[in-house]
Amino acid sequence: MSSFKLVLFAFDRLAPLTLVPMPRTSVAPLRIGDLVIDPPILQAPMAGFTNAAFRQIVRDFGGAGLLATEMVNARGFVWMDENEAEHPDRLWGVADEPRPLAVQIWDNDPETMAKVGRRLVEEYQVSVVDINFGCPVRQVTEKAHSGSYLLREPNRMHAIISRLVEACSPTPVTAKIRLGCHPSNINCNEIAKVVEEAGAAALTVHGRTAADMFRGNADWERISEIKSHLKNIPLIGNGDLDSAEKVVAAFERYNVDAVMIARACLGRPWLFAQAAAALRGDPIPPEPTLEQQRDVMMHHYQLVVDRFGEEKGTVLMRKYACCYAQGKHGARYFRTHVAKVSTADEFYSVVEEYFPIADPKTECPPPSNLQSS
Numbered sequence: 001m002s003s004f005k006l007v008l009f010a011f012d013r014l015a016p017l018t019l020v021p022m023p024r025t026s027v028a029p030l031r032i033g034d035l036v037i038d039p040p041i042l043q044a045p046m047a048g049f050t051n052a053a054f055r056q057i058v059r060d061f062g063g064a065g066l067l068a069t070e071m072v073n074a075r076g077f078v079w080m081d082e083n084e085a086e087h088p089d090r091l092w093g094v095a096d097e098p099r100p101l102a103v104q105i106w107d108n109d110p111e112t113m114a115k116v117g118r119r120l121v122e123e124y125q126v127s128v129v130d131i132n133f134g135c136p137v138r139q140v141t142e143k144a145h146s147g148s149y150l151l152r153e154p155n156r157m158h159a160i161i162s163r164l165v166e167a168c169s170p171t172p173v174t175a176k177i178r179l180g181c182h183p184s185n186i187n188c189n190e191i192a193k194v195v196e197e198a199g200a201a202a203l204t205v206h207g208r209t210a211a212d213m214f215r216g217n218a219d220w221e222r223i224s225e226i227k228s229h230l231k232n233i234p235l236i237g238n239g240d241l242d243s244a245e246k247v248v249a250a251f252e253r254y255n256v257d258a259v260m261i262a263r264a265c266l267g268r269p270w271l272f273a274q275a276a277a278a279l280r281g282d283p284i285p286p287e288p289t290l291e292q293q294r295d296v297m298m299h300h301y302q303l304v305v306d307r308f309g310e311e312k313g314t315v316l317m318r319k320y321a322c323c324y325a326q327g328k329h330g331a332r333y334f335r336t337h338v339a340k341v342s343t344a345d346e347f348y349s350v351v352e353e354y355f356p357i358a359d360p361k362t363e364c365p366p367p368s369n370l371q372s373s
């Protein structure tokens, strides 16, 4: 443990050895109701990942104008409330952490959603209540007729949004959708109008259909087209942004007011700071060194263990640790070992031995058929 510095360094302290100058683009802050989001780069809600520990890491680096929780099941929340159980674990940190912060909720019943929205506004004082109309997972769509399932029921979407807007006022309510349920039924333009008419303060669009899951590329032309179907509310584009340059290009090429980043920030929480610098026209800070990345991961681990205890925290950290290693030389080897850890000692020794730090001992051994006998 002692070999790891658990001090999280500020991104601007990373000596920018290779500065990549970007042309200055002028991008206005995003306005969601009265809320000003600057820079207009949002951290996406991601179930199982964007908990308070992750959000703290993102916030420490800076660059994300608005952070979001994981999606919270409204029906489950109401049940817990009625049964005097603790509030959902997914609301960990929400009451106390810095603002702005969006909490995302899902269900298909307007009254249930309104009840939870009101609680989030009154008790938690959240900045934004976001509705999930994009989740393609069967448990949410087929079992609960929620998430992206609702894209085929615009009237119900309208009822949910308008009831929630009324219950949360003056806190803004936003909606996150996909292009449609299926490539043969792309109805995002129609849905966008419904979302605005129902009173939502912004619309986020992931440029795939629910049936696509994560296959293919996000269709930014389609996202861009939606803008002409909105009268006043801003459009937030989402899908496949994994570099500062792509964020700049999204603003330059497409008609969006803001962008949202999901998967790419999981192992690279400094991506927002890089993208924000690029948008300002400043040099893009380089990737942290592998040692610095390892220190960030260890700090993340500490936050998770502080909250969940050693055993649960270590198991939970496995997936985050894999994200930090992803794309690096030796990542597969690290993944194989970190997937089995369940104590702090095991975690530290796997990190020390296998986290990719460009050291020969972390390199994957050659396949056995290439090894000399």
Ligand SMILES: Cc1cc2nc3c(=O)[nH]c(=O)nc-3n(C[C@H](O)[C@H](O)[C@H](O)COP(=O)(O)O)c2cc1C
Pocket: 044, 045, 046, 047, 048, 049, 070, 071, 104, 132, 134, 135, 176, 206, 238, 239, 240, 241, 260, 261, 262, 263, 264
């Ligand atoms: C592990 C994971 C969990 C996700 N959970 C949510 C969620 O809770 N709510 C939501 O609206 N979208 C969720 N998404 C979708 C993302 O927010 C985002 O729309 C999608 O990943 C596309 O953006 P990207 O290409 O930047 O990853 C999730 C995605 C992933 C990979």
